[in-house]
Structure formats: structure tokens, C-alpha cells
Amino acid sequence: MKKKWERAFYFGRKIVVYGATGGLGEALCREIYGNVTKLVLAGRNIEKLRTLKQSLEENPVDDRTQNTELELWVVDTSMDKFAHRVRQGQFDGFIVATGITSYREFCVEDQRAVSPDIVPEVRYKTWQDYEELLQVNLADVVRLALELLPHFRQRQGFFHIAGSYSCIFPVPYQALYSASKAALLTFVQAVNREQEAEFGVDKVRGLLSISLIGGMATNMYYGSDLHKQFATFEGLFIAAPQKIAISLLRGIARRQQIITVKAAGFLTYHFVRRLPAKWISYGLLRAYQPKH
Secondary structure (H helix, E strand, O other), X not given: OOOHHHHHHHOOOEEEEEOOOOHHHHHHHHHHOOOOOEEEEEEOOHHHHHHHHHHHHHXXXXXXXXXXXXXXXXXXOOHHHHXXXXXXXOOOEEEEOOOOOOOOOEEEEOOOOOOOOOOOEEEEOOHHHHHHHHHHHHHHXXXXXXXXXXXXXXXXXXXXXXXXXXXOOOOOOOHHHHHHHHHHHHHHHHHHHHHHHHHOHHHHOOOEEEEEOOEEOOHHHHOOOHHHHOHHHHHHHEEOHHHHHHHHHHHHHOOOOEEEOXXXXXXXXXXXXXXXXXXXXXXXXXXXXXXX
16 A cells, blocks of 8 residues: 555454455555554465465565554354454454355266266265355354444444456356355445435445455466466466455555455456357356366
């Protein structure tokens, strides 16, 4: 964050970043560090959290405005305990940057090489795989939001969810992932309407927000089949986590409810989604269909 007013928004605040073990969560911590009073690195992998904490302490950023106290929180399966800890610590902001991404959720074994008349066999993953995705991407996030919104409303803080453009379009080969993100977008919009009706627009402006994020250049992305799918278009659709983190934090500081990332994200949300559904479905199928 280069602008003084953006840094001023976070000055003196105590922030929790849930999902600080890598990717966007790590980038957010690096960007916030030095601009808040206290920063909690929260996640499930203690070793990765320790590595990030050490890196932040050994490589302070140049534009620090204050000393930042760092804490590590290992999150178990109890969201109630997690939320209680946030309330007890009198925190002012919470960013959810965790989630399970997926591709080819319903794995297809292509048998057309044997005979063009044979319908490809669909091999489903176990229900435990799907349940974990929905639990982490949707249920846990909703539980935390409902537990913490009254707290952050009183403190004029914020609760932000890192979402995905998959919530706008039915993305082939990412059915459950897209469904979980679409549910989060609907949840944010509906709860904000309720909060505005109950407490007034000015009182809850920026209280609950979501960012719509496209492709991100992480180790997970480069280690997946999606890297091969989008290699030609990486410059347009794939962004570094640090750039996404800056856009996200600026949107929070501006009290935006829905935050778009990069010019491609703005155009996608405001214009591309208005194209005929048939065109969009065809384009997405061509983009995501596995190349054998």
C-alpha cells in the first residue's frame, strides 16, 4: 500500500489473517506487516506459520509506520473457539484467505481410445473429499462471519472473504468449488441487505465484504493441471499474490462490498457476465476442458 490514506486505515488496528500459510494469505501478511498494531498469522500448519513469522521479522518492509506485534494461531476444527479468541482479543479486522481449490472434481477416465462408442467412465471421489471442500470453503467461513459480525460492527471493523470469479459462472470441472464460492457471494449480499435494514447503511458500510479473484500465480497453481490449461493467457488472467493482496486491501480501505481485482477482473464482473450464457458456457468449457 503506497497511499498514505490506505495505510492510515489500518494504522492502530489489530488484524487476523486466516490462511496465512501460503499464497494470498502470506502476501496479505507481508503487505499489512508494519502498518498495524497487531497481526495474527492463523492457519493449520504451524511450521509454515513459523517460517512466515521469521521471514517477516528478519526482512521488515521499507514503509513501516509502526511496530507490529506478531502472533501465531493454529486453527483446529472448532470455529466457535476461534471466534471466541478473536472477540476476546478485541481485534478490528478479519480476513479469510483460506480454502480448498479443485479441478476435475469428477475424474473422467477417457476410454474413447479403446472404442469411440464407449461412454467415458466417471470415477467419483469419496464423499469425505467433497465434504471437506464444502466445510472449509463455505460452512466454516459462514460460521465465523455470523459469530464475529456483531463484534466488528461495534468496533467499526471489517470481516473480509477472499472469493473467486468462479462464483459468477458455472465453471466446468470445478462444480463444487464454484458452488461454494457462489454461495459465499450470495451470503455476503444477503447479509449486507439485512444489516443495512437493521442498523443503517452508514453503520455497516464495509463491515462484510468479498473479493472476486481470478487466477493466482502460486505453487498450487503451477503444480496443477490448470497451469497447462492457461499457459497462453497467464499475462492477462494470472496475477502474482502480492498484486492481488494490494488490490484487496485497497478495496477494504475504501469500504467496498464487492472488490474486483485487476482490469480483467473489473471487466469480467461488470461486462463479460452480461454476455449470452451460451457464449460464456462455451468459452469456459473450451478453457477448462482437460487436454488429453
